[in-house]
Amino acid sequence: xxxxxxxxxxxxxxxxxxxxxxxxxxxxxxxxxxxxxxxxxxxxxxxxxxxxxxxxxxxxxxxxxxxxxxxxxxxxxxxxxxxxxxxxxxxxxxxxxxxxxxxxxxxxxxxxxxxxxxxxxxxxxxxxxxxxxxxxxxxxxxxxxxxxxxxxxxxxxxxxxxxxxxxxxxxxxxxxxxxxxxxxxx
Amino acid sequence: xxxxxxxxxxxxxxxxxxxxxxxxxxxxxxxxxxxxxxxxxxxxxxxxxxxxxxxxxxxxxxxxxxxxxxxxxxxxxxxxxxxxxxxxxxxxxxxxxxxxxxxxxxxxxxxxxxxxxxxxxxxxxxxxxxxxxxxxxxxxxxxxxxxxxxxxxxxxxxxxxxxxxxxxxxxxxxxxxxxxxxxxxxxxxx
Numbered sequence: 001x002x003x004x005x006x007x008x009x010x011x012x013x014x015x016x017x018x019x020x021x022x023x024x025x026x027x028x029x030x031x032x033x034x035x036x037x038x039x040x041x042x043x044x045x046x047x048x049x050x051x052x053x054x055x056x057x058x059x060x061x062x063x064x065x066x067x068x069x070x071x072x073x074x075x076x077x078x079x080x081x082x083x084x085x086x087x088x089x090x091x092x093x094x095x096x097x098x099x100x101x102x103x104x105x106x107x108x109x110x111x112x113x114x115x116x117x118x119x120x121x122x123x124x125x126x127x128x129x130x131x132x133x134x135x136x137x138x139x140x141x142x143x144x145x146x147x148x149x150x151x152x153x154x155x156x157x158x159x160x161x162x163x164x165x166x167x168x169x170x171x172x173x174x175x176x177x178x179x180x181x182x183x184x185x186x
Numbered sequence: 187x188x189x190x191x192x193x194x195x196x197x198x199x200x201x202x203x204x205x206x207x208x209x210x211x212x213x214x215x216x217x218x219x220x221x222x223x224x225x226x227x228x229x230x231x232x233x234x235x236x237x238x239x240x241x242x243x244x245x246x247x248x249x250x251x252x253x254x255x256x257x258x259x260x261x262x263x264x265x266x267x268x269x270x271x272x273x274x275x276x277x278x279x280x281x282x283x284x285x286x287x288x289x290x291x292x293x294x295x296x297x298x299x300x301x302x303x304x305x306x307x308x309x310x311x312x313x314x315x316x317x318x319x320x321x322x323x324x325x326x327x328x329x330x331x332x333x334x335x336x337x338x339x340x341x342x343x344x345x346x347x348x349x350x351x352x353x354x355x356x357x358x359x360x361x362x363x364x365x366x367x368x369x370x371x372x373x374x375x376x
Contacts, residue, residue, distance in 0.1 A: 006376070008374065008376055011376055038376060041375070041376065044256055046255050046256055046375060047374045047375065047376055048374065066258045066259065066260055067258075069256060069257065069258040069259075070258045073256065074252070074256045076252045078248060078249075078252075080249045081249065082249070089196075089197070089200070092193070093193050093194075093196070093197045093253065094253060096189045096190055096192070096193030097190060097193060097194075097253060097254065097257035097258075097259065098257060098258065099189070099190075099258075126249075126252075129253065133258075
């Protein structure tokens with residue numbers, strides 16, 4: 001991201017400047033929850049920057065959002081209202097949207113569910129769903145710091161960009177290996 | 187190729203199974219109570235189709251919205267998949283109405299089904315564009331959907347032109363789906 005900003009009505013975020021190479025981890029501490037949510041949506045090509053530049057891989061979300069979405073997967077902040085009985089249906093749904101073989105998706109999901117066994121399903125399912133498409137970049141929108149170790153273990157080896165509105169949560173996801181960036185309120 | 191539309195259809199119909207059930211129940215009661223003719227099934231099923239289309243508005247099923255917005259799909263692919271949901275639900279209601287009419291021994295039910303389905307699909311697809319808009323523009327698309335169903339009724343019941351009604355509905359449905367796909371490709375969820 002180079003001076004990436006988003007503005008729509010009274011909602012705004014940025015400017016954000018950061019570089020993230022494959023396998024690297026960056027935690028972005030934002031001035032507000034709204035700004036953290038927008039930064040995550042910008043990084044996962046769901047919203048387009050109003051000014052500045054965002055490149056995911058070699059692709060610009062303004063013109064190649066489908067390519068960007070193959071590379072980056074968003075794990076939303078909101079817990080999913082799904083129970084154990086709906087897990088298989090959810091995985092089949094995600095597998096169809098990401099064009100992944102259902103057998104492979106279910107096997108991968110079962111493995112990840114074991115690795116995230118201590119995590120509440122409302123937070124574990126979106127993360128498992130995001131990993132089904134084998135993304136190179138995981139974007140975590142205000143993840144729960146209580147699950148930081150499990151989340152980082154499950155997504156090890158991939159580039160990780162997390163947004164936070166709380167300094168302690170940013171530190172939990174930055175650990176020692178990652179950089180914390182700060183945005184300032186304009 | 188049909189995997190994405192079927193997955194979206196299954197997920198959204200499951201999430202909205204209650205509203206689909208109530209729509210079909212309303213169609214059954216109306217079908218048993220109303221006299222045969224085009225007015226009751228056409229306007230009732232168009233109303234149910236518009237309501238089902240509005241039920242696809244972002245924010246009502248946040249976890250499905252989140253998955254669909256982050257999925258690597260072109261706007262037109264997602265539009266086709268999402269459009270299938272209210273069309274199937276409204277078509278189910280129209281078929282339940284037709285079954286109720288058949289149970290009453292009403293004549294001309296197959297033709298009525300054809301007429302109603304054409305109007306329902308046109309009205310539902312037009313109303314879908316309202317789901318990603320707010321304020322007056324949202325009201326405008328709902329009004330356009332209602333106008334499409336009125337025009338279909340006038341053509342078939344007053345002008346006695348079945349071909350005219352089918353042609354109008356086909357043209358309206360084509361442009362409505364195209365418009366929805368383009369709007370969805372440019373849509374920002376914030």
